[in-house]
Amino acid sequence: MNFFKSVWQEFKSCPIGAIAKWQDARFLWLVMAGASIFLILVAHTLFQHYVYMKPCEQCVYIRFAFLCMAIGGLVAAIDPKNIALKIIGYVFGFWGIIQGIIYSNKLNLIHHAAHSDNPFGVQGCSAEPRFPFGLPMDTWAPDWFKPTGDCGFDSPIVPDGTVLSGLQQFLVDFYADGWYLFPASHSVNMAQACLFAYIVCFILLGAMFASWIVKLIKTK
Amino acid sequence: MGFKLPRSLAKGLALSLLVATASFGFTEGTDYVKLEKPIANADKTLIKVFSYDCPFCYKYEKAVTPVIVPKLPEGVTFRPFHLKTKGKYGETASQLLATLLIKDQDNGIKSVFDEHSQFKKAKMAYYNAYHDKKERWDAGADAFLETGLKASGLSKAEFDTAKEDPRVKALLAEWDQSYEVAKIQGVPAFVVNGKYLIKTASITSPDSMVELIKELLTK
Numbered sequence: 001m002n003f004f005k006s007v008w009q010e011f012k013s014c015p016i017g018a019i020a021k022w023q024d025a026r027f028l029w030l031v032m033a034g035a036s037i038f039l040i041l042v043a044h045t046l047f048q049h050y051v052y053m054k055p056c057e058q059c060v061y062i063r064f065a066f067l068c069m070a071i072g073g074l075v076a077a078i079d080p081k082n083i084a085l086k087i088i089g090y091v092f093g094f095w096g097i098i099q100g101i102i103y104s105n106k107l108n109l110i111h112h113a114a115h116s117d118n119p120f121g122v123q124g125c126s127a128e129p130r131f132p133f134g135l136p137m138d139t140w141a142p143d144w145f146k147p148t149g150d151c152g153f154d155s156p157i158v159p160d161g162t163v164l165s166g167l168q169q170f171l172v173d174f175y176a177d178g179w180y181l182f183p184a185s186h187s188v189n190m191a192q193a194c195l196f197a198y199i200v201c202f203i204l205l206g207a208m209f210a211s212w213i214v215k216l217i218k219t220k
Numbered sequence: 221m222g223f224k225l226p227r228s229l230a231k232g233l234a235l236s237l238l239v240a241t242a243s244f245g246f247t248e249g250t251d252y253v254k255l256e257k258p259i260a261n262a263d264k265t266l267i268k269v270f271s272y273d274c275p276f277c278y279k280y281e282k283a284v285t286p287v288i289v290p291k292l293p294e295g296v297t298f299r300p301f302h303l304k305t306k307g308k309y310g311e312t313a314s315q316l317l318a319t320l321l322i323k324d325q326d327n328g329i330k331s332v333f334d335e336h337s338q339f340k341k342a343k344m345a346y347y348n349a350y351h352d353k354k355e356r357w358d359a360g361a362d363a364f365l366e367t368g369l370k371a372s373g374l375s376k377a378e379f380d381t382a383k384e385d386p387r388v389k390a391l392l393a394e395w396d397q398s399y400e401v402a403k404i405q406g407v408p409a410f411v412v413n414g415k416y417l418i419k420t421a422s423i424t425s426p427d428s429m430v431e432l433i434k435e436l437l438t439k
Contacts, residue, residue, distance in 0.1 A: 113276075113279075114276065114279065117279070117282070117283050118283070119276055119279035119283065119284065119420075120420075120423050120425060121421065121423070121424060122420075123405055123406065123420060124274070124276035124406050124407070124408075124420070125406050126403075126406040127303075127305070127306065127399070127402040127403050127406055127407065128403065150273070150274075150275050150351075151275050151276060151406075152275055152276075155354070157354055157356060159356070159358050160356075160358035160359065161358070
């Protein structure tokens with residue numbers, strides 16, 4: 001309790017100085033890497049394998065964006081005081097977030113077009129996935145990065161003859177119309193939830209970066 | 221004085237740009253792209269590259285294609301090309317659909333939207349099963365084939381002989397050009413005269429799509 005109090009005191013007395021100090025430590029970088037890895041694992045292990053919700057094209061790009069953030073976080077966490085490692089961390093982090101925002105936004109447009117009678121105004125899915133820099137992620141790790149789901153749809157498709165456990169059956173029914181934060185009202189789809197996550201990351205990483213720059217200028 | 225010339229030049233340029241955009245509402249790159257490898261023998265056609273396992277193809281099938289095709293100018297043929305590389309049973313679907321298209325021709329059915337078209341029956345059966353009923357034919361290719369055969373009223377024996385028809389094989393060979401087109405921006409892909417691929421993202425309504433097709437037909 002006292003620890004949190006002192007952290008809060010430190011933040012209150014000088015927010016920029018406090019954040020600048022924290023981004024010199026491992027903790028925040030590990031949080032970024034951990035959260036990104038956690039989301040990829042949930043998508044792959046829980047939704048794709050356990051609940052049979054196959055990933056669409058934009059969905060695997062979103063995983064890739066989180067992977068970039070995870071790499072950035074881990075590299076910076078090796079030694080956050082090292083300027084080179086820290087810059088790598090920021091570059092990977094921001095780049096992943098920006099890519100993620102673009103992918104999520106596109107997925108949201110596709111989702112709406114696919115769930116309405118007006119398919120105009122968006123590009124559907126490509127014949128083959130194209131990752132940044134031509135990285136063949138889908139051949140390196142097909143189970144993670146090959147799009148196997150339908151464009152704009154993520155409802156569970158259970159293979160014939162599969163015996164589901166009670167919990168699996170519950171989740172399959174729960175997400176029968178696709179993934180929503182609130183499935184009953186079909187509100188906040190996967191794309192919007194991801195967009196929200198990226199925006200939160202952008203604000204946090206942006207604050208870290210800005211505080212660091214301010215501190216650098218001040219100490220000069 | 222020295223400023224006058226650039227200014228009038230700029231004015232002239234702006235004016236001509238305005239005139240240009242007003243007369244040609246569509247631009248290469250945003251509304252359509254020119255295929256590097258055109259589809260052969262496709263003069264006066266609108267080709268739709270599609271796949272049974274593509275949700276947007278089904279959307280277009282329901283809301284767009286039947287609306288725009290009757291509005292095409294006289295003498296323009298609508299030709300569906302099934303993409304065999306997409307979907308677990310893409311090859312089987314192509315074989316059956318090509319066979320049925322030739323059957324339709326033999327039966328004197330001119331439109332793929334005709335209610336008696338066996339091609340249409342099988343195609344819609346696949347769309348319905350895959351997208352509405354979430355059928356994935358885990359039992360294998362025979363189960364997949366069965367869905368299309370049953371809908372079109374063709375027997376397995378009839379299909380096995382009919383698919384050997386050289387016209388079916390020629391059609392399938394034509395359809396093999398689909399992949400190069402699909403690679404560019406996915407499916408459904410609409411190609412005018414075998415040369416111009418419509419960028420579906422820039423279309424806003426069936427009417428604007430018809431306008432674009434009409435313009436590309438005259439190019």
